[in-house]
Amino acid sequence: xxxxxxxxxxxxxxxxxxxxxTCPFCEGNERLTPPELAVYGRDRGAADGPGWTVRVVPNKxxxxxxxxVVIHGPHHATALxxxxxxxxxxxxAAWLDRRRHHRAAGARHLLVAVNEGAAAGASLEHSHSQIxxxxxxxxxxxRELEAFAAGCPLCEPPSNVxxxxxxLISFCPPWARMPYETWIAPAAHQRRAPFDGALAAALGDxxxxxxxxxxxxxxxxxxxxxxxxxxxxxxxxxxxxLPRLTVAAAVExxxxxxxxxxxxxxxxxxxxxx
Numbered sequence: 001x002x003x004x005x006x007x008x009x010x011x012x013x014x015x016x017x018x019x020x021x022t023c024p025f026c027e028g029n030e031r032l033t034p035p036e037l038a039v040y041g042r043d044r045g046a047a048d049g050p051g052w053t054v055r056v057v058p059n060k061x062x063x064x065x066x067x068x069v070v071i072h073g074p075h076h077a078t079a080l081x082x083x084x085x086x087x088x089x090x091x092x093a094a095w096l097d098r099r100r101h102h103r104a105a106g107a108r109h110l111l112v113a114v115n116e117g118a119a120a121g122a123s124l125e126h127s128h129s130q131i132x133x134x135x136x137x138x139x140x141x142x143r144e145l146e147a148f149a150a151g152c153p154l155c156e157p158p159s160n161v162x163x164x165x166x167x168l169i170s171f172c173p174p175w176a177r178m179p180y181e182t183w184i185a186p187a188a189h190q191r192r193a194p195f196d197g198a199l200a201a202a203l204g205d206x207x208x209x210x211x212x213x214x215x216x217x218x219x220x221x222x223x224x225x226x227x228x229x230x231x232x233x234x235x236x237x238x239x240x241x242l243p244r245l246t247v248a249a250a251v252e253x254x255x256x257x258x259x260x261x262x263x264x265x266x267x268x269x270x271x272x273x274x
Contacts, residue, residue, distance in 0.1 A: 027051075038098065054071060054087065102133040168187070172268040
């Protein structure tokens with residue numbers, strides 16, 4: 001996308017705008033973002049002004065048309081684990097609302113993801129998530145649709161369980177590509193993420209476990225894998241969490257074979273203990 005290279009941290013992953021006084025995502029600096037698309041928690045006051053809990057704005061440097069940023073809270077929290085009470089739940093409600101919006105607008109798939117830390121691709125420190133609408137399901141979802149059509153491995157009771165609550169299970173899958181990779185999935189077959197309080201709690205729980213075990217500076221990605229917005233093809237939604245502790249090298253990039261230096265069994269045991 002033209003102009004993408006001009007975004008903060010596009011080259012070298014150097015974080016900018018770490019000062020709340022200049023952070024475009026902090027309350028009081030709303031003029032530094034494009035006009036908001038949606039806002040949550042503002043009872044009164046003008047648009048693009050203070051008094052909100054979560055804001056959704058267009059991505060100023062989009063990789064894809066229609067890409068959006070969901071700003072997690074008005075205060076300068078740089079990690080999901082530091083968000084004020086209620087912010088993550090409101091964020092999940094915003095994800096659900098934006099999925100409805102993009103489905104009505106004709107999108108066939110919606111990507112929801114969190115990049116935390118420079119090594120995970122975050123260009124600004126203030127905690128936020130990305131929403132990307134697609135006209136067609138992207139390649140990863142296409143491959144997963146083919147796999148689920150042959151039978152659902154996520155309906156089998158998972159091993160290496162870390163957290164189990166409200167019908168959701170966090171576990172380190174045997175096929176983990178990265179150290180401490182963790183998936184969150186519903187125990188019962190469900191095509192699309194509900195984006196509710198239970199999912200917010202499970203994601204917040206894993207963010208806290210990563211911090212306790214791996215350190216506050218650990219970067220990670222969280223990506224929701226959802227069924228396409230049209231059709232009824234078999235799918236079991238899940239959220240993949242990927243700590244960025246190692247670098248993809250020759251084998252991963254050249255052969256497509258991931259070398260995980262921490263066994264999923266060990267990862268689950270360590271994450272369960274913290």
